Amino acid sequence: MSLVDAKVRDRMIVALDYPNVSAAEALVWQLGDIVTFYKIGLELSIAGGLDLAADLIGAGKKVFLDLKLHDIGNTVERATAAAAERGVHILTVHAYPQTMAAAARGAKGSPLEVLGVTVLTSYDDTDLATAGYRMGVTDTVRLRAGQAREAGIAGVICAPTDAAMVRAILGPDGRVVTPGVRPKGADVGDQKRVATPAQAIAAGADRIVVGRPVTAAADPVAAAEAILAELAGA
Numbered sequence: 705m706s707l708v709d710a711k712v713r714d715r716m717i718v719a720l721d722y723p724n725v726s727a728a729e730a731l732v733w734q735l736g737d738i739v740t741f742y743k744i745g746l747e748l749s750i751a752g753g754l755d756l757a758a759d760l761i762g763a764g765k766k767v768f769l770d771l772k773l774h775d776i777g778n779t780v781e782r783a784t785a786a787a788a789e790r791g792v793h794i795l796t797v798h799a800y801p802q803t804m805a806a807a808a809r810g811a812k813g814s815p816l817e818v819l820g821v822t823v824l825t826s827y828d829d830t831d832l833a834t835a836g837y838r839m840g841v842t843d844t845v846r847l848r849a850g851q852a853r854e855a856g857i858a859g860v861i862c863a864p865t866d867a868a869m870v871r872a873i874l875g876p877d878g879r880v881v882t883p884g885v886r887p888k889g890a891d892v893g894d895q896k897r898v899a900t901p902a903q904a905i906a907a908g909a910d911r912i913v914v915g916r917p918v919t920a921a922a923d924p925v926a927a928a929e930a931i932l933a934e935l936a937g938a
């Protein structure tokens with residue numbers, strides 16, 4: 705294990721985007737002490753990921769449960785309270801005012817950090833227009849970051865390219881977490897608003913989310929170490 709300190713390790717969240725628990729466990733085993741924070745998203749949650757979340761927490765890892773909740777207030781409040789009871793560290797909801805306010809109520813009194821997903825990193829202005837939105841990405845992210853602050857949730861998920869603007873809105877205590885992160889030269893895939901790990905942190909992100917740059921790497925350990933080294937120097 706390299707000499708990257710624990711604070712830097714906690715800045716990198718590895719997305720366990722796998723179809724089953726055994727594949728996810730194999731990566732966790734391989735990465736060992738290098739990675740302290742894992743994200744369990746939609747695919748793995750459907751395939752037994754909630755039990756894996758409990759195991760990871762029991763093993764001393766932090767867990768980001770990425771369910772991107774969006775439903776009526778009562779449902780979101782209760783689902784958020786259930787996530788808080790499981791001891792997960794982060795839960796996502798879509799950044800709609802009703803939804804964020806309900807999640808804030810559900811998380812009240814617990815250490816769970818609720819983050820509002822502003823505009824997905826796979827969307828650009830054209831995608832928003834096609835979906836019927838009047839505003840482009842920047843204005844929508846600005847509006848939603850302000851609404852997240854008003855709702856009283858911990859912070860937001862945004863693209864690294866939005867992080868500086870969002871940091872200015874949320875202030876130093878708000879949480880800014882950025883997926884859409886690609887080391888220099890890495891395949892962008894379906895992401896449209898991307899930056900490097902160092903650029904994300906320099907723009908004001910607290911943490912970055914990385915999936916395929918680690919999970920699809922020929923050597924995931926080397927890939928994770930390289931990202932951590934970049935973060936340590938950022």
Ligand SMILES: O=C(O)c1cc(=O)[nH]c(=O)n1[C@@H]1O[C@H](COP(=O)(O)O)[C@@H](O)[C@H]1O
Nearest residue numbers: 719745823824825861883884913914915916
């Ligand atoms: O909420 C998220 O984590 C998320 C929000 C967003 O706007 N974009 C985004 O890519 N994500 C997640 O971040 C991860 C990115 O994965 P890679 O593109 O493989 O690095 C995936 O698990 C996505 O579900």
